[in-house]
Amino acid sequence: MNNIIINRITQGYRTVEFPSDKIQLPEAYRGRPVLNQDAADEDVQKVASICPTGAVNLNDRTLDLGKCLFCGKCQFIKQNFIIFTRDYRMFALKREDLIIKDTLKEPDTSSLKSIKKLFGKSVYLREVCAGGCNACDADINVLNTPVYDLSRFGIKFVASPRHADGLVITGPVTKNMELALMKTYDATPSPKFVIAVGTCAISGGIFRENEEVVGGVDKILPVDLYIPGCPPHPFTNLYAFVKFFK
Structure with missing residues (x-):
């Protein structure tokens, strides 16, 4: 019991302030994606062909976040269609809102x-x-x-x-x-x-x-x-x- 108390005092206050602008996730973290609708059709096709879940729609150039694995395969090829930010703020109230043309909007x-x-x-x-x-x-x-x-x-x-x-x-x-x-x-x-x-x-x-x-x-x-x-x-x-x- 004494060791537990000592460890707790040593560690100090560990609870993260939330919400806070101080939250910084690692550079390797893949958060809210952003699509570039000015990208060449070739780039969109590259991303669509490598996506393991078919999250990219070639016809309307959208990304379905409900299918996206955030696996990063599209980040390991040369393309100018999609990038992943380090923004962790992602949720939707309707399934169709997860299908994005630019980025995921904050729900009302x-x-x-x-x-x-x-x-x-x-x-x-x-x-x-x-x-x-x-x-x-x-x-x-x-x-x-x-x-x-x-x-x-x-x-x-x-x-x-x-x-x-x-x-x-x-x-x-x-x-x-x-x-x-x-x-x-x-x-x-x-x-x-x-x-x-x-x-x-x-x-x-x-x-x-x-x-x-x-x-x-x-x-x-x-x-x-x-x-x-x-x-x-x-x-x-x-x-x-x-x-x-x-």
């Missing part, structure tokens, strides 16, 4: 007043891994650590859907998890909301064409919040949660 959260009125200053979430690789789950779990401290915003995770106000879902929803997910949703009291975290939960990701997956949460459940990424950075999740609820 004024329509969320009813949610804030319903749930007040505290929200309880139940997290469900619907067949993912656990990367998204790991970056959700760290939100409960002293560094991110999600609970300071009144947002907490619970063990039972019967105690939850909404579901946070990861993974492409495998056929083996489909029934379990539906039962979890039915067990969550109404009114409730659904949050799809990560590319797999939004579109199925690299598993979207597999016969053993549903291919995205919104194929079977209504989704109220989409958080893109593979996986989304903890700051991305934190930002989306706080904006959605607060």
Whole structure:
């Protein structure tokens, strides 16, 4: 016990101030992408041909962030169509808003007043891994650590859907998890909301064409919040949660 106390004193205050302009992510981090519509057709075709999930549409020169893996393959070839910034602020309230022609716009959260009125200053979430690789789950779990401290915003995770106000879902929803997910949703009291975290939960990701997956949460459940990424950075999740609820 003494060692724990000594370590805590030595480490000092570790919680990150949020929101803050001081947050600097590593240069290798790939955040909100920006598209150059003045790029040559050849560059767009190069990016589209190398994208493993078909996130780039050649006809209207758009990028579907719900399919993008942020893998960076397009950054390793010579092209002038897409670059990734270090901006972690990414979320959408509608699936179609993730299809961008320049960059992802900040959603209008004024329509969320009813949610804030319903749930007040505290929200309880139940997290469900619907067949993912656990990367998204790991970056959700760290939100409960002293560094991110999600609970300071009144947002907490619970063990039972019967105690939850909404579901946070990861993974492409495998056929083996489909029934379990539906039962979890039915067990969550109404009114409730659904949050799809990560590319797999939004579109199925690299598993979207597999016969053993549903291919995205919104194929079977209504989704109220989409958080893109593979996986989304903890700051991305934190930002989306706080904006959605607060």
